[in-house]
Amino acid sequence: MCDYRSEGWWTLLTSILTTALKCAYLMAQLKDYITYSLELLGRASTLKDDQKSRIEKNLINVLMNESPDPEPDCDALAVKTAQKLWADRISLAGSNVFTIGVQDFVPFVQCKAKFHAPSFHVDVPVQLDVYLRADCPHPVRFSRLCVGFNNQEYNQLCVIQEASRASEVLENTTQGRMCLVPGKTRKFLFKFVAKTEDVGKKIEITSVDLVLGHETGRCVVLSWQGGGGDAASSQEALQAARSFRRRPRLPDSEVHWDSVVVQASTMIISRVPNVSVQLRHDPPALTNEMYCLAVTVRSQEKSPIRDVKLTAGLKPGQDANLTQKTQVTLRGTELCDESCPALLTDVPVGDLQPGEQLEKTLYVRCGTVGSRMFLVYVSYLINTTIEDKEIVCKCHKDETVTIETVFPFDVAVKFVSTKFEHLERVYADIPFLLMTDLLSASPWALTIASSELQLAPSMTSVDQPESQLDRVVLQTGESASECFCLRCPAAGTGDGGVATGHYVVSWKRASAAPDIPVVSTVVTLPHVIVESIPLHVNADLPPFGRVRESLPVRYHLQNTTDLVQDVEISVEPSDAFMFSGLKQIRLRILPGTAQEMLYNFYPLMAGCQQLPSLHISLLRFPGFTHQLLRRFIPTSIFVKPQGRLVDDASIAAA
Template identity: 25%
Template sequence: MVDYKEFDFPAELCCSPSPLIAIAGLDTVNNTIHRTIWDAFHSPVGRDSRAVLNFFHLTSEYKFPNLSEKRVMPYIPKGILKRNWLEKHIRYDPAVVVIFYDCDWDDESWNEKISECSSRVQSIRLSLEGRKSRIVVVLIQKLMPAVDDTITTERAASLCEACTLNPKALFILPVVDNIHGYAIRLENAFYDLAQNYYQQQIRSVKSKLENLSKTSHQYLIVRYSFKIAFYNELRQDHHNAHKHYHQCYMSLLEIRTFDTNIYEVKVVAAYIIYKISRLLFSMKRARDALTQFNSHVNVFKSMIGPPELMFEHYSWLSKQFSMFASLFDETTAESSTATQALNPGFFFKEAADYAKKRKISAYDICQDANVYPSSDPLSQWNNIEFYGQRPWRLIKTLNNLDFDTIEADGIQALKFYENTKVDHSKAIISFLGNAMKQFKHYNCPRMRNLLAVQMADEYYNAKDYSKALTLWSHMLWDYRDEGWEAIAHELVNKCLKCAYLTASVQNYVELNLEALKYYKNVDLQKALNNIGSIIQRKIPEPEKTLNEYEKNISMEEWQKCDSMQSKSVLEIDMSVTNSTVDTKVILKDVSCDGIEIEIFIKANFPILVQFSKLIACVTCIDNTYDVDVCTDSNRLIYGESKTHKYTCKFVPSPNDVGKEITVNSIKLQLGSEPDFPIVLKFYSSIKKTKSFEREMNNFSLSKTSDDEFERIKQITSATLKPRSSRLGMEIKHQNPALLLEWYKVSVCLTNLEDRPVSDVCLNFSLNRNNNEKIEHSTEVCEDPDKNILSLPVDFKLDSMLVGDQKTQSFYVRFSSLDTRYFQLMISYSIEDNNRTKIACVKDVEIIIDVNIVFDVSVTYMSSKFEPVSKVYVGEPLIVMPNIKCLSPWPILIENTSFQLAKHVNISAGGYQSVLNGVLLESDECASEVLCVTPSEFNENILGCFTINWKRANVGNECKNGYSSIELPKIIVEKSSFLVDMKLPAHGWLHTPMSVVYFLHNNSESLLTLDVSMEANEAFMMAGHKDLNVTVLPESTYKLHFNLYPLVVGVSTLPKMHIGCTSEPNDFKHILNDVLVRSLQTQIYIMPKHLPIQTNEVLK
């Protein structure tokens, strides 16, 4: 038997057809330009807007398919659709042949080029053998053609004449950077030529169709209608394609069917309906596609054919639904046409249903077909000419055999193939899997669950018991959680069979425990006996529904199973089963003295069942406790529904104080070592509650009446409380703290216990309510002269005898004004009468407010003590910080300091703080003063001002603090000219005094100035009143004047005027500004000295 394949949809039918274009003359291996052209036609650039074409490379060795022989129309055909016709037009028979040729218009060997190109065209024209394919020549040229070029026009005409080519079939392809643009233009031209070719083919077929008679040439009518539709599909004319496919389908329905041709008609009908459905979906007519498909199925559902091939009919129907579901799925991926009530899943489900019918039919019909006929009726399967025809009829024609004999052999061969080669379960599982995927996508969980159960059934039939068990187990969880107990009962039985067949001890015990809820009488006793066999490490009795074959293979699996021999205990997670035992837990008292636990167990067994041990598993963060609640098996006998209460108590570890204690699980043990005990593990945190549970109980197979257990509210976790502390604690500190001071906190402890305490530890930390910013602005240390500690801080105080007192001091510093909430916790250990250490904890909250110490404002003044907003480089500037005390405590200023920037210098005379040792009360003010000189044009920041201070009334309680501010910014400008003066602090009446003016030229050029002095009545003046001065670059010029005071008191000095005609107006403005800022305008004149005082001074 050859590699026979049953009915399916061929690849040439399922592809999206597009015009076939043959490309000749491109050497894509050795010529990079040719490769670039080929890649441009296959490039994805702009693919959405480009014509859809199918290119293939036409080599010199290529042979076109043979032409169909000319027949006198009309004739009687042998079949409906030829198998090779679709593939021929999709892959081998081009609509357009494009010949590429390298040739420039100015080529020196033009005549030779014409001759070579002409021979190539003629060679391809001959190889087409009379086909009507369009021939196109594309000249590959290095340069862009000129718009108006006589030579180009003449040579193009001569080339067309030599090649017998229409001028519209000649194209130019310049090799330039934008080759993709030219490729797209050529594609559009090829597409238009292909459209004309296929339109001509349509006209040719239509002319044949018009001469046919519906009564005599039904096969040809169907064939030609199909060809016209396919040509339209190649032209991308979907509307006309659908129209003619529909006409083709209607013509097919008119064919009379017999057992000899019914299979061919059904195959062709399936192919046509595939084309119709695909086109309707592509045209967004999904509802029409659904209507057409339903009509198609209704028509052919009853067209079975020979009864011996019933399985073939079901296979065909299954493929129909599978095909339509796939098309529907492709469409819904691009649009939202499907819904919960109508989606591809339903069609995949129908495909699976018909596949099941096929399986049943094949079993009934083909189970005896174990011998393949000697005539080998399927040997010509690959050689049949028409879709859907039987291969043995070709053998009959070739060998002239008896029809009935070869027909019987053919049917026998199909039955043999169906019985021995077809994996029915695989097909059913595939369809069900696709359907489940669809129902999951459209949120249909119950349909999905139903199909999952059916898939598990099929896995079971295929003897893949492990997969069947997995699927049934998952579905059992779902149906059990929703309260479908009847369905759950049935699934438990199925799972039990699979668990036994696979010798899965874990699953087998879990399922038997769940089965106790549903079983009665004999079945119940059998389940208990099987659990007992597992405990005794024996093989349990087989399930009663297993046949002999299944019993034999299951016995082999159990004999190979080593889990019962290698393990000492079998632990069952009861959270995944629906058992007849339930537990609840209440934590009664949780303290260091002991934890009391109450455990309630409700069991419902029709007969008495005895357990051996009850254990509570208690967990903490670091520790785990297995507490023996009851080891007396006589107290662990359960029967009819009743609630049993057990109490136990244990002492936790002192390290668990303050941590959460949780009863994680309850363990009930069946059997004991050295047997194979089964431990039922009930997780206390997993309790499934359903809003419909009470209503569903009305339909339950086993109703419960024990309301006492339902009223119990579980308490499974609690925080372990420490023993109450009797340690005295006194906290001393003087609130509020001041910003950036080391604030002292003292904690005084007194042991008021009746026995010594040990491991005393003081923990100081920020409250959790504080944010991260506060944590970063808080510092702690035990001594300001030592390292800073990180929060939280532990201070170890070791042990304390009865009545002992200990004091722990530490310092805190704050760099922000936020209020701090601290947690101060004292922990220690004390021994009880049994010399067991018990942890004790005491904690308090400390609130510390933070106040600012000083309000500091800074004023900038000129040498005349007048406020300024800018300063010139080299000009003296007076910095005056004004300090206001805001502290509620008196503050002693220890010293002040300036940290000046590099470009700022202290003026002559240095700096001496005037506030050292000054005591400021609340709201008192003080000022500091410093004269500086900016030395260069730089940043506007002058530096920082720092005050070191401490509280005046607390001695050593709080350490020194400091306050630092950044000096405000001021504009620093560079001036090419500065002036200052030197004169005594005061003058004497009628006593000459000297005044010196300094003219500073800070520029790199000569500075010529007109200097004049304006006299007044308060002074007589000696010196130049009008003077022309030249100041050298980077130098200073001095002007000396003698003044003779004439008036006592505050007198106005003679006013100096400076002019400069050679500089711009901006410089004159600077001159006036400098004179006003820098020169003193008044001086105080003292009365004349008495002679005695003068003599004393002279001495």
């Protein structure tokens, strides 16, 4: 018969149920007789009203522990046998309570349950309505209505019960709280206080039970699963939703049955907090700095709050790499390490009186650039009264903030010769310059505490390297440069070049507190290609010359190979100088030794003048060119004019 109900074959269903009711009567099957009677009285039955009235009276007789009247068109002999069976049923002592699940048939009572809201705060009573509608010919009285929940502790709080006599099941009047009038919708309000441990949980209606009858007779419990509905409810709801027929206007105390929508579950949420949470910080954050985030909590409750706890840090659910590269701590005087978590949980901060506030300072260290969402979550306990019952509510307030992390500065590195010419490669044992340019990319002023050059084992420093940026303050867009003179003792053997080392810059915000530690940013210096050179030439000469005064220049030639070098040296004159010394010479330099050449230059003109050009040729190394030589020795010098002679007369006059 389920297919007949789902497809709406009500005439066939009524015929089958009528026959089934006769069989149940003749066999004195109590539960079947009650079940078929309930459905034949319902809205799906096509019986006439007088037939329904007869069935309803028989049902009431059964509920009052009396024998029903015989069904029409039954054999007289079978009726006598049935009456005897009914008499035996009535006289036998046994269970008089019949629970009938109505989800698979269409009874004469319809039910819908509806919570007032999808969620309730824990300090607000949970309210729900149960709507009942009877389709039988005469008013009927019930003795008990109860609602079952997934948390059974609430079941006893949602019960309507009224003592009545068994003879009052068939109600002659339409008055009374426990009376259902045919065609009228009755609404019953239930209210209870949710338990604090159910905050964050869902409360669901699992069943609605309606009891017909009385304990002295028989009880029939109509049980709806969830928020109500029977075998025909879903189809009727769909038809009502598609219907464009205007509903008639009803009094304010009545509702249209089709307008009631089942709401079988609700969520219990925490009490609305009455505290303010303010965040104070200076974005953006800089990579690896101890970023200060001040949290101010102010109580606006009318009573004291206690057990205030703070949870702050990286909001869960973000990229795993952000979690690994973000640390949060309460100690700003120490740098965070990998042991510090990305989220501090349940940090106790004490109690607050009404109007009182407290401040907690957090320090966040972000190891990579990008956007991060941070969560600040404040929870506390407060006593409140609801429905004359005092409960302890746990409230919470959360704030989120997105903080961008940027690089504090950019570092550019280049290799130049001692004449500040760009070098693609350097030469073994020949000094060169490493220049670093630090460009501030921070929107805030930066204080450079110090800098340090950590050389690789393959590099040595010509002099003792010292920081040239101590206590330098850089504004946005400003840059600072350093220069280090280095030497590579041996040529590289690989194509990747020789490691230079690391450049370490210690810095912090200029506006940071004095106890905030500095941040050390380590920059890996690029590799450099190192080549060998057969002859190293360098020159010793004064920083400047003077017209018509001797300018001594010494050239040092060192053989860096294991071979004897045959060297041809020539000097090309310059119009700005006279010179004394060997203009052309050929000499031999032993392996690992040096040869010194001395020239005296006589400047003839003032200004920046070209020195006489030194040309060197190596017979064993034709590739040693004049252009390569120009990288190591100076080619010009500044010449000052000759000083004025002061005679004795001028001195006397003065």
